[in-house]
Amino acid sequence: MNTAAPVTVAQVATELALRPLVEPAGDRPVTGAIVSDLLSYVMANAAAGQVWVTVQGHANVVAVAALAGLAAVVIAAGFEPEDETRERAQEENIPLYLSDESAFALAGKLYTLGLR
Numbered sequence: 276m277n278t279a280a281p282v283t284v285a286q287v288a289t290e291l292a293l294r295p296l297v298e299p300a301g302d303r304p305v306t307g308a309i310v311s312d313l314l315s316y317v318m319a320n321a322a323a324g325q326v327w328v329t330v331q332g333h334a335n336v337v338a339v340a341a342l343a344g345l346a347a348v349v350i351a352a353g354f355e356p357e358d359e360t361r362e363r364a365q366e367e368n369i370p371l372y373l374s375d376e377s378a379f380a381l382a383g384k385l386y387t388l389g390l391r
Contacts, residue, residue, distance in 0.1 A: 296371040
């Protein structure tokens with residue numbers, strides 16, 4: 276039986292050295308991770324509570340994250356989101372972070388945190 280405390284969005288942000296763009300009040304448990312740039316793939320395969328790593332920066336990313344009940348979105352590889360993306364993330368209460376690291380590198384770090 277796993278008695279370790281669940282990983283939270285704040286822990287992920289700290290461990291991966293993510294730059295916050297939108298950090299809603301309160302912390303959220305993270306149930307896993309998904310890495311994809313294809314929105315339809317995320318809509319079909321993401322599970323609520325996952326962290327999504329992508330290079331997409333348009334506002335539809337937030338819409339998909341809200342629809343899927345994702346814990347947070349990380350925009351990887353130094354990509355910057357559109358202003359509308361940040362505004363929508365604030366409206367939808369979706370944590371939004373940036374990283375200069377590749378999606379591959381971030382996936383490895385999420386794996387070492389025990390996220391699948």
